[in-house]
Amino acid sequence: MGLPDSATSHSDLHLVLGLALRGAAEADDSETAAKKGSSNFMVSSGGGEPSLTLALSGGGDSSTWQVAKNIDVNKVCEDYYLTSSPHSGVSCFSSGSGRVKRERDLSSEDLAEPEAVDRVISSSRASDEDEDATNSRKKLRLTKEQSALLEESFKQHSTLNPKQKQALARQLNLRPRQVEVWFQNRRARTKLKQTEVDCEFLKKCCETLTDENRRLQKEVQELKALKLAQPLYMPMPAATLTMCPSCERLGGVSVSDAASNKTPLISMAPKPPHHLYNPFTNPSAAC
DNA sequence: AACGTGTGTATAATTACGTCA
DNA sequence: GTTGACGTAATTATACACACG
Numbered sequence: 001m002g003l004p005d006s007a008t009s010h011s012d013l014h015l016v017l018g019l020a021l022r023g024a025a026e027a028d029d030s031e032t033a034a035k036k037g038s039s040n041f042m043v044s045s046g047g048g049e050p051s052l053t054l055a056l057s058g059g060g061d062s063s064t065w066q067v068a069k070n071i072d073v074n075k076v077c078e079d080y081y082l083t084s085s086p087h088s089g090v091s092c093f094s095s096g097s098g099r100v101k102r103e104r105d106l107s108s109e110d111l112a113e114p115e116a117v118d119r120v121i122s123s124s125r126a127s128d129e130d131e132d133a134t135n136s137r138k139k140l141r142l143t144k145e146q147s148a149l150l151e152e153s154f155k156q157h158s159t160l161n162p163k164q165k166q167a168l169a170r171q172l173n174l175r176p177r178q179v180e181v182w183f184q185n186r187r188a189r190t191k192l193k194q195t196e197v198d199c200e201f202l203k204k205c206c207e208t209l210t211d212e213n214r215r216l217q218k219e220v221q222e223l224k225a226l227k228l229a230q231p232l233y234m235p236m237p238a239a240t241l242t243m244c245p246s247c248e249r250l251g252g253v254s255v256s257d258a259a260s261n262k263t264p265l266i267s268m269a270p271k272p273p274h275h276l277y278n279p280f281t282n283p284s285a286a287c
Numbered sequence: 288a289a290c291g292t293g294t295g296t297a298t299a300a301t302t303a304c305g306t307c308a
Numbered sequence: 309g310t311t312g313a314c315g316t317a318a319t320t321a322t323a324c325a326c327a328c329g
Contacts, residue, residue, distance in 0.1 A: 138299095138322080138323095139298080139299050139300075139321070139322040139323060140298095140299060140300085140322095141298090141299085141322095141323065141324085142298090142299085159314095159315085162313095177300095178299080178300090180314090181299065181300060181301090182298090182299075184300095184315080184316080185298065185299070185300085187315090187316080188316075188317075188318095189297095189298085191316090191317095290329105291328105291329095292327105292328085292329090293326105293327090293328085293329105294325100294326085294327085294328105295324105295325090295326085295327105296323100296324085296325085296326105297322100297323090297324085297325105298321100298322085298323090298324105299320100299321085299322080299323095300319100300320080300321080300322095301318100301319080301320070301321090302317100302318085302319075302320090303316105303317090303318085303319100304315100304316090304317090304318105305314105305315080305316080305317105306313105306314085306315080306316105307312105307313090307314090307315100308311105308312095308313090
């Protein structure tokens with residue numbers, strides 16, 4: 001496996017360079033370097049000398065960070081969740097640039113949470129956009145268990161109130177913001193899926209109507225052909241006449257006209273073959 | 288068979304903006 | 309009118325699977 005894309009980011013460039021300096025004495029292992037590079041928790045702004053401890057000194061268990069920083073971030077999180085007590089440390093899903101504009105999760109809602117450290121770090125960096133931009137965001141991959149629980153919760157209610165969000169986050173060992181984002185994206189996916197279903201349904205409707213239209217057009221052509229085949233002004237046997245129940249017309253002739261024995265301007269064609277559409281069986285269509 | 292690379296897909300995260308209390 | 313919380317929509321970025329040479 002090659003270097004992850006993030007290895008080419010500025011932040012990781014710093015890391016890789018720094019690690020390369022000391023890595024000479026270690027193994028010439030690009031994958032190891034990549035893994036080291038993938039840990040973008042806290043790179044010191046001090047240029048050449050990478051440090052992973054600066055911003056964490058006042059916070060959680062530094063030993064945890066020392067262990068985690070050399071391991072694939074997702075694996076770290078999985079292992080971390082499995083082995084650590086809930087909220088015993090800083091969330092490993094540092095999203096880097098994400099806390100500048102939205103500070104929703106900095107509210108009292110979850111300030112008591114352990115990831116407060118994360119947010120302290122982030123907020124302390126929020127004033128330094130340039131440095132913030134050097135951290136590429138790492139993407140969390142939810143475990144099957146987490147996904148299942150989220151799905152289960154989503155089935156019950158597609159939106160969460162703050163308490164539910166908080167509880168779910170605690171249950172999943174995620175930040176409330178992450179739960180919130182998951183639900184947002186889940187709603188979006190649901191909507192997209194429904195749109196696709198609707199689209200398919202409308203396509204089928206369109207096809208059906210097109211077929212129906214084609215059939216009717218064909219029938220019109222056949223009727224026209226039949227009409228041309230008959231001589232004009234041919235008297236219509238009364239028995240072949242039917243009355244439209246809705247407008248009380250007899251084959252294009254009103255009842256009053258028929259009663260007065262006036263000759264219709266246009267004679268009715270003989271009764272069409274039974275397989276053809278008879279407009280009088282469908283008054284609304286005929287009138 | 289193992290490896291590196293390009294590509295497509297799923298989805299976490301971000302951003303912008305609207306609504307409402 | 310302002311503010312903060314929350315929602316959606318659009319978009320970006322990342323992780324991963326897979327095909328291919």
